[in-house]
Amino acid sequence: MKTMLRYLSPFIILILLFGYQLIGQVALFNPAEFEKNEGVMLVWDYNPSRDSITANIAKAAQQAGKVWIIYYPGPAPSDTTEIKNYLLSRGVLLMNLFFIPSYTETLWIRDFGPMTLYGNFGQGNERYIIDMGYGNYNRPKDDSIPRQIARLWEWQYRDLGLEIEGGNLMFDGLKRGFASTRVYEQNPSYTPAMIRNILIEKFNQDDFTFLESLNNSGGGIWKHVDMFMKVIDYETIMVSSYPDYLPDYPVIESNVTILESLTNAFNKPYNIIRIPAPPKADSTWATTQDDEMRTYTNSLIINNTVIVPSYGIPEYDQQAKEIYTNAMPGYKIIMVDAQQLTPLGGAIHCITKEIPAPHLVRIVHRKVTGRQEFTPEFYLYSNCESSSNLQQMWLYYKINQAETYTRVPIYIACPQNIGIIEGLMPGDTVHYYIEAISQQANTTYPLSAPAGYFTFWFDQAVGLDDLHQVDNDLQIIPQPNDGNFYIHSDYTNELKKFLIYNSSGKLVFKGNTQNQQQIKTNLPNGFYIFEMESNKGSLRTKMMIAK
Structure with missing residues (x-):
């Protein structure tokens, strides 16, 4: 580090020393799912066929953050003691486990749950809730959950002003949001441009991209983006792939073309990773809207853990796990059986809702x-x-x-x-x-x-296969140097030819010299190979220039 700082201008050094003071407060920030979270919210469904899924998600997630389980505070089949006992029997620990009394009708908290952002309301940055419209399904209790949570946690609350479910909103964390064109159907009194502008303003985005809905791939009326795509970091999007004979194959490929044409916040194309969607239990894929839609993109990222749906099809499940493992090195990839969820129109992502970190x-x-x-x-x-x-x-x-x-x-x-x-x-x-x-x-x-x-x-130097076969009989003095140096060798007492190659193997300098005679070059900083004829034959050594 000292060698680097020695060559920086005084102005740059001042910036380096005091630049931290330039970091300002964030007035409005909409975090992506893959960024740091405090925990995840679930709804206790009081359904034996699905309680095990909730337990398996809680078991996986509590190693990475808090788990809040919303339970029904009125007359209900189970109180928190019975829920805890069930969870304990499934291997869930009491660590990071919390319960919230709230009224709900279903377990699809991704769609009706609180959308949490950071904002400044005069007391510094704090978390607050945006309530998305969920009023068209005769589920008033589900629709009220964001308001219930805001009151319980004493958070600021704002209304989005549009009908849209959380499963149809996805963000890259820096500049762009994604949704399917279903949002147009849900808000007929607004033009697409008006919808786009509202979403950009409310979520503080630079742009919003609307992808064509998959109308013939199952999943019911919802047609959400989280059923066929997943943003896994600022630069990377995972997208389902389907057999080319299915009716929605042209649609998904057209969506991929759109995604490939976009640039991320670093002004580079997104990296698109394809992940094959699995078939149903009968080895076929959906071809209508009302059929079952299986997908691996409907996963949950909670800090260093990714919870991915599985379907009891080893060849597909294992392939999906390998794709996630390669795309997200070091993350814990945990598969949770979702076969009881997809016939209802969703999977793991649909029944979970992450809560961003407090700070x-x-x-x-x-x-x-x-x-x-x-x-x-x-x-x-x-x-x-x-x-x-x-x-x-x-x-x-x-x-x-x-x-x-x-x-x-x-x-x-x-x-x-x-x-x-x-x-x-x-x-x-x-x-x-x-x-x-x-x-x-x-x-x-x-x-x-x-x-x-x-x-x-880095590659090895091109054209210098024996790059590391250097000779102890040839020394560069000093090492590193500023491009001006001496050589020392017992085998170069008379004038000899020398060659200098850069790290790519390209000849960049040549001349004649002898022992203890200074060689002057104007080569830039970098790594070089110095080669010289001698009484012993050709000698070679490494050299670094650092001005």
């Missing part, structure tokens, strides 16, 4: 993965948004087979924070994650860290 702190970072152009010093850029003062950011990294992470500070600057990995070599593989600590909370990106991380690597 906002999130890391906005365009992840670096895959093959990268070699540089001995790799810069990683990020921003951090927090509802309280940001105290520290850390970069953790491992190179190749290292067992433990190296921790280095991230310099908090404007417009972006800077973390640096030094001393890299061609052929290296790097695993890294980022941590942010504010006065009130902390977080990592990815949330699965340290088990999960981002990985990038």
Whole structure:
């Protein structure tokens, strides 16, 4: 780090030292599901065929956050003691388990439950509830849940002003929301442009994308986006795939084309991952609206855990788990049987509702993965948004087979924070994650860290297969240097030809020299191979220039 700071201008150093003061309060922020949450809300259904699903979700989720179970406070088949006993019998612990007395009619809390955002109402940033319209289904108790929760927790409450269910709203956390065109059918007195503008304003988005409803893939009247897509991070969207002979195949592929044409908050195309939708128990797929719709995108992300529906079809279930595992490294992927839910029109996501963390702190970072152009010093850029003062950011990294992470500070600057990995070599593989600590909370990106991380690597130098076969008989002095250096070898007492290659194997400098004679170059910072003729034959060594 010292070598890097030595070459920064005084202005930049001032920004690095005092840039944290530039972090402002967030006036309105709509978190994505994959960002940090306090916990998840469920409804106790009082139905033996579905109580086990609720228990299995609670068991998986309570390791990652709180679990609130809404129970019926009036005359009901079970009180909280009986519910607790049932949950305990299914392996659920009392840890992180809470009960909320509220009136409901169904278990589909994703659709009617509280939509929680962060806002500033004069007392600093706090969570508040937006109530989406759910008045067309003769379920007044379900429709009242956001108001009940707002009163119970003494949160601010706002009305959306549109009829739309939570399962038909999805966000990338930074700039864009998604819904299906069913919202047009639900709000006939509004034009599509008016609906778009309301959603952009209420949820503080830059844009809103409406995807064509799947009218012939089952699931009933709902036709929600969460039945065929899942946003898993700021840059990545998972989308169902279907056999090409199904009636909605052209529709889903057209939606994928639309998604591929969009840019994320980093002005890059979204990464689209396809996940095959499983068939029904009779090995066929739905071809009408009223049929059963099975899907793996109807999952729940709760901090470092992903709860994915399963259907008792090993080849499809295992494939889905592998796709999630590869797409979300380090996350705990837990499958929960949803066969009792999909005939009713939903799955895991439909009966859960995440509640964001009490204090906002999130890391906005365009992840670096895959093959990268070699540089001995790799810069990683990020921003951090927090509802309280940001105290520290850390970069953790491992190179190749290292067992433990190296921790280095991230310099908090404007417009972006800077973390640096030094001393890299061609052929290296790097695993890294980022941590942010504010006065009130902390977080990592990815949330699965340290088990999960981002990985990038460098190729070996092109055309120099024996790159690492260097000679101890040839030394560069000093090392590293500023492009001006001496050589020392017992085998170069007379004038000899030398060649300098960059990390890609390209010849970038050549000349003639002899022992103890200074070589002057104007090469930029980087890693190089110095090759020289000698009485012993060709000698080769590594060299680093760091001005």
